[in-house]
Amino acid sequence: MTLRHNERARGYARQAYQALEPLHIVAYFGPQVGEVSKAEGLNFYGSYVGFRGAPLGACSPAVVAAAFYNWNPAVIEKGWQDALASHTPAQLLAARERIADKALTGAFGDLLGSDQLPRVVDRLNGILSNATKAGRALGAANLDVARHSEPHVALWQATATWREWRGDGHIGALIANELPPVEALVLHTAEHPDPSVGGGALSKDATKSSRAWGDEAWEAAADRLRTRGLLEADAERLTTAGAQLYDLIEDQTDDAAASIWANVDDADEFFAAVRPFVKSVIDAGILPGTKKK
Numbered sequence: 001m002t003l004r005h006n007e008r009a010r011g012y013a014r015q016a017y018q019a020l021e022p023l024h025i026v027a028y029f030g031p032q033v034g035e036v037s038k039a040e041g042l043n044f045y046g047s048y049v050g051f052r053g054a055p056l057g058a059c060s061p062a063v064v065a066a067a068f069y070n071w072n073p074a075v076i077e078k079g080w081q082d083a084l085a086s087h088t089p090a091q092l093l094a095a096r097e098r099i100a101d102k103a104l105t106g107a108f109g110d111l112l113g114s115d116q117l118p119r120v121v122d123r124l125n126g127i128l129s130n131a132t133k134a135g136r137a138l139g140a141a142n143l144d145v146a147r148h149s150e151p152h153v154a155l156w157q158a159t160a161t162w163r164e165w166r167g168d169g170h171i172g173a174l175i176a177n178e179l180p181p182v183e184a185l186v187l188h189t190a191e192h193p194d195p196s197v198g199g200g201a202l203s204k205d206a207t208k209s210s211r212a213w214g215d216e217a218w219e220a221a222a223d224r225l226r227t228r229g230l231l232e233a234d235a236e237r238l239t240t241a242g243a244q245l246y247d248l249i250e251d252q253t254d255d256a257a258a259s260i261w262a263n264v265d266d267a268d269e270f271f272a273a274v275r276p277f278v279k280s281v282i283d284a285g286i287l288p289g290t291k292k293k
Contacts, residue, residue, distance in 0.1 A: 001248060005258035012261035013254045017166060019271055022281045023159040026103040027051065027096050030286035036099045041086060045212075049076055050083025051099070054092035055141035058084060067137045069171045070181040072212035097148060100156035107284035108152055111277060118151045120274050123266070124158040130260045131165050135172065139165025155277065169256030173249045182213055182221035187230065187246060191237040197247070204236070 003010065027033065028048060037047035053064040061077035068076050083092060105112060133140035142161035148154045174184045189204045202210065208218055225231040230242035238246060261267060285292030
C-alpha cells in the first residue's frame with residue numbers, strides 16, 4: 001500500500017480526530033440537544049439530520065442521505081424532510097449554534113474569557129484553510145459556514161468542519177474498498193484480533209439502533225462479509241483479512257486527512273493549547289460515558 005503523506009502528518013491527522021471529537025459531538029449529545037430540539041419542535045432524527053445537514057442548504061433528501069453514508073437512507077430522508085417542513089437551513093444552523101453555545105458555556109466556565117480561546121480558533125481555522133473542497137460535500141459545506149462572533153461557538157464550528165471534512169475522506173476509503181453502508185458498520189463494530197483496536201465508540205446494538213438498520217439488513221451484510229472472508233463463520237469477529245482491511249481503511253482515512261497537517265510546524269503547540277478546552281467538556285460529564293467532576 002502506498003500512502004501519500006508521511007507518518008508525521010498522518011499521526012497529526014489521527015491525533016486531531018481523537019483530540020477534537022469531544023468538542024464536536026456536544027451539539028448531538030447532552031441535555032442541551034434535547035432542550036433546543038424540543039423548543040424547535042423536532043424529534044430525534046429531525047433534529048440530528050436537520051442540524052448536521054443544515055450547511056448543505058435546501059438540497060434533495062437523497063443528497064443528505066448520501067452524505068451521511070452509513071445511516072438508513074429512508075430515515076435520513078424523512079428526518080431532512082421533517083426538518084425543512086418547519087425550518088430553513090439558516091434557522092437549523094442557528095439552532096445548532098445555540099446548542100454549542102449552551103453546552104460550551106457551561107463546560108468552559110472561566111475558560112470562556114481565556115485569551116487562548118480566540119487564538120486556538122484562529123489557528124484551527126488557519127489549518128482548515130488549506131483543506132480542498134473537491135469531493136467532500138459535508139466538509140465543503142461546513143467550510144463555507146460563516147464564523148460565529150463568539151469564540152467558543154466558532155471553535156465548535158471549526159471542530160465540526162474538521163470532523164466532516166475528515167469523514168468525507170473516510171467515506172471515500174469505504175467506497176474504494178467496496179464497503180457499502182451496512183457492511184461498513186458491521187466491519188467497524190466487529191471484534192478485532194488486536195483487543196486495543198476496533199469496536200468503535202458505539203456497541204453493535206447502539207450502532208444498529210441509531211443508524212436505523214434492522215436485524216435482517218445487518219445479518220445479510222455480515223453474511224456478505226463472510227463470503228469475502230472478512231468475518232469468521234460463527235461470530236462477528238474479524239478474520240486476518242478482515243483486520244487487515246480494517247487497518248487499511250484507518251490508514252487511508254488518516255492519509256486522506258493528512259494534507260492539511262503536512263506543513264503545520266506548530267501542531268504540538270496547537271494540541272497543547274486546545275487540550276484544556278477539550279478536558280473541560282469531558283469533565284463536565286455531558287457526553288456519553290463521562291461523569292461530571
